[in-house]
Amino acid sequence: MSALIQLTAVQKYYGDYHALRDINLTINEGEFFSLLGPSGCGKTTLLRTIAGFEGVSEGAVMIAGKDMSDVPPNLRPTNMVFQSYAIFPHLSVAENVAFGLRKSGMGKPEKAAAVKDALNMVGLDGYGDRAAHALSGGQRQRVALARALILKPKVLLLDEPLSALDKKMREHMQVELIRLQRAVGITFILVTHDQEEALVMSDRIAVMFEGEIGQLADPESLYRRPNSRRVAEFIGKMNFINGTASATDEGAKLLVPGLGKCTIPAEQFPQGVTTGDVAIGIRPETLAVLFEGDKAPRFEAEAVVDEVVYYGDMTYYDVRVAEVEKPLTIAMKNLIGRPVLDVGAKTRIAWDERSLVVF
Amino acid sequence: MKLRVYAIAYLIFLYAPIFLLPLFAFNQGTIIAFPLSGFTTEWFGELAKTKALHAAVQNSLFIALMTAVFSTLLGMCAARAGAMANFPGKRGIMGFVMLPLVLPEIIVAVSLLVILRQVLGVNLSNWTIIAAHVLICTPFCIAILNGAFQNLDPAMEEAALDLGESRWSAFRLVTLPLVMPGIISSMLIAFTISLDEFIIAFFLTGTNPTMPVYIWGLLRFPASLPVVMALGTLLVALSIILLTIAEILRRRGIAKAGGTDKGGFL
Ligand SMILES: Nc1ncnc2c1ncn2[C@@H]1O[C@H](COP(=O)(O)OP(=O)(O)OP(=O)(O)O)[C@@H](O)[C@H]1O
Ligand SMILES: [Mg+2]
Numbered sequence: 001m002s003a004l005i006q007l008t009a010v011q012k013y014y015g016d017y018h019a020l021r022d023i024n025l026t027i028n029e030g031e032f033f034s035l036l037g038p039s040g041c042g043k044t045t046l047l048r049t050i051a052g053f054e055g056v057s058e059g060a061v062m063i064a065g066k067d068m069s070d071v072p073p074n075l076r077p078t079n080m081v082f083q084s085y086a087i088f089p090h091l092s093v094a095e096n097v098a099f100g101l102r103k104s105g106m107g108k109p110e111k112a113a114a115v116k117d118a119l120n121m122v123g124l125d126g127y128g129d130r131a132a133h134a135l136s137g138g139q140r141q142r143v144a145l146a147r148a149l150i151l152k153p154k155v156l157l158l159d160e161p162l163s164a165l166d167k168k169m170r171e172h173m174q175v176e177l178i179r180l181q182r183a184v185g186i187t188f189i190l191v192t193h194d195q196e197e198a199l200v201m202s203d204r205i206a207v208m209f210e211g212e213i214g215q216l217a218d219p220e221s222l223y224r225r226p227n228s229r230r231v232a233e234f235i236g237k238m239n240f241i242n243g244t245a246s247a248t249d250e251g252a253k254l255l256v257p258g259l260g261k262c263t264i265p266a267e268q269f270p271q272g273v274t275t276g277d278v279a280i281g282i283r284p285e286t287l288a289v290l291f292e293g294d295k296a297p298r299f300e301a302e303a304v305v306d307e308v309v310y311y312g313d314m315t316y317y318d319v320r321v322a323e324v325e326k327p328l329t330i331a332m333k334n335l336i337g338r339p340v341l342d343v344g345a346k347t348r349i350a351w352d353e354r355s356l357v358v359f
Numbered sequence: 360m361k362l363r364v365y366a367i368a369y370l371i372f373l374y375a376p377i378f379l380l381p382l383f384a385f386n387q388g389t390i391i392a393f394p395l396s397g398f399t400t401e402w403f404g405e406l407a408k409t410k411a412l413h414a415a416v417q418n419s420l421f422i423a424l425m426t427a428v429f430s431t432l433l434g435m436c437a438a439r440a441g442a443m444a445n446f447p448g449k450r451g452i453m454g455f456v457m458l459p460l461v462l463p464e465i466i467v468a469v470s471l472l473v474i475l476r477q478v479l480g481v482n483l484s485n486w487t488i489i490a491a492h493v494l495i496c497t498p499f500c501i502a503i504l505n506g507a508f509q510n511l512d513p514a515m516e517e518a519a520l521d522l523g524e525s526r527w528s529a530f531r532l533v534t535l536p537l538v539m540p541g542i543i544s545s546m547l548i549a550f551t552i553s554l555d556e557f558i559i560a561f562f563l564t565g566t567n568p569t570m571p572v573y574i575w576g577l578l579r580f581p582a583s584l585p586v587v588m589a590l591g592t593l594l595v596a597l598s599i600i601l602l603t604i605a606e607i608l609r610r611r612g613i614a615k616a617g618g619t620d621k622g623g624f625l
Contacts, residue, residue, distance in 0.1 A: 086518035100522035
């Protein structure tokens with residue numbers, strides 16, 4: 001895998017506003033890369049500096065080994081799927097898809113064949129003659145994809161392409177996009193504020209906060225070993241308990257109020273082993289409510305059910321544990337024969353020191 | 360019910376004078392008064408024969424056309440900058456650009472006359488009138504075109520750029536067709552304003568009067584009043600036809616672009 005896009009020390013200012021702070025990033029050929037972050041953190045800005053719609057204030061953007069500082073968007077080997085899709089409403093579907101071929105020097109039949117292939121690829125065969133403004137959201141999105149992919153760019157940039165679709169359609173298109181990316185082998189850079197979408201689709205994810213990259217990792221590392229509290233809170237759900245730690249040779253001894261004592265290795269401290277007051281993160285699915293006859297594999301504690309949210313496949317319990325200030329959220333699969341507890345029920349919960357992350 | 364009465368009264372108030380135009384244009388008597396004294400097309404014949412009028416109409420049409428083209432071009436630049444670009448002092452500048460909208464025409468006319476004749480020493484001609492008309496029409500054009508450009512998704516033009524077009528061809532292939540209804544409306548408004556503008560034309564006219572100035576000249580001869588009426592009738596008919604065409608084009612444009620109709624003239 002070779003590097004396709006390289007951003008070095010990129011800074012972007014809008015007047016006094018520091019929109020991108022020292023971005024260093026390498027994106028590989030054929031990679032599905034996501035930029036994830038809360039609204040206003042600069043994801044779109046970063047994407048637009050790669051596309052060439054925004055210049056950088058400092059630093060350099062290189063694509064395929066070439067410095068892009070003087071290359072306008074129409075000459076960059078990137079194509080973009082806009083958040084609004086930007087389908088040209090005065091043209092037909094086929095004319096939209098063929099738009100980028102105007103300068104290709106292709107003959108009419110060649111173009112028609114290319115358009116047909118492109119529409120085929122996104123599952124819109126036979127839609128060529130439709131008026132573009134008469135399409136549904138999902139169809140527009142496919143047209144936008146076909147229009148960008150027909151040019152066989154080195155990089156496809158997608159700015160929240162699924163956010164305008166309903167939940168069912170979104171999940172469907174996530175799978176379609178992954179399939180499409182594998183089929184064409186083009187580098188995809190996806191902007192999203194939906195952490196689940198990023199986890200599902202990406203090879204690697206850059207989590208952004210306020211113009212800087214907080215963590216860059218593959219989905220599993222990101223979820224299991226968030227490198228900071230803000231990443232942990234942004235990706236999935238995480239309970240935090242204030243505890244104390246004391247360093248040992250291999251890692252640390254941990255006192256988790258209400259749950260107990262344990263020893264954990266240094267790698268569970270993403271920012272390095274600290275002693276004294278620490279914040280201990282526990283994912284809801286690594287805790288468990290114990291039912292009649294269940295035995296905790298590692299540790300257990302007494303708890304009282306405070307809130308029950310039933311999702312069908314899952315039940316989320318908020319339970320109170322003595323000495324823990326906030327209720328802990330626990331995610332339980334609704335397996336066969338497993339009851340749903342009522343609010344106020346006394347129960348035992350199981351926890352495992354291997355799932356803790358400590359900051 | 361009451362509301363309908365008001366509406367009808369209002370419409371009569373608005374349109375009665377205009378309905379009187381054709382009435383007297385086809386009336387045989389030279390005096391503009393009831394009762395009518397018989398049908399004639401004599402006054403229209405008179406129009407066809409008056410050489411001076413033809414020249415005035417030609418002047419006016421030329422001035423109106425040029426005004427429509429130039430003020431719409433300027434309006435497009437301003438509206439596009441206003442909608443798409445961000446620059447310091449944008450609000451203040453846009454405010455100043457719109458100012459001629461509320462400036463009394465007589466002030467514009469006098470100051471232009473002074474500047475053109477005394478300061479610059481330019482000879483008065485159709486072009487001086489065109490320049491002045493562009494000045495007063497541009498704010499109207501900007502107001503109309505602002506609507507068209509602000510409805511436009513800025514990503515449209517960027518998408519065209521992204522697909523390999525240059526800035527100019529992105530504008531020509533995507534933006535221009537999408538704002539065309541606005542451009543037509545704008546040209547039409549500028550054309551109409553210029554065509555019947557009197558004060559500025561009166562001050563700045565060279566040796567060849569425009570149509571309003573010519574009509575004003577006719578009014579001093581009571582005998583020519585019916586001719587003025589006939590001319591007025593033609594102008595009203597022309598206005599209605601132009602407006603209708605513009606409206607049809609506008610609606611077609613919107614339907615083609617898949618937008619929803621948000622007003623317009625008719
Ligand atoms: N042209 C601009 N001029 C001034 N500020 C801008 C400009 N474009 C973006 N910003 C600011 O830069 C910051 C980052 O914007 P950006 O659009 O990149 O956010 P984002 O992460 O894409 O957010 P969202 O998820 O809401 O789309 C925002 O605070 C925004 O207000
Ligand atoms: Mg954005």
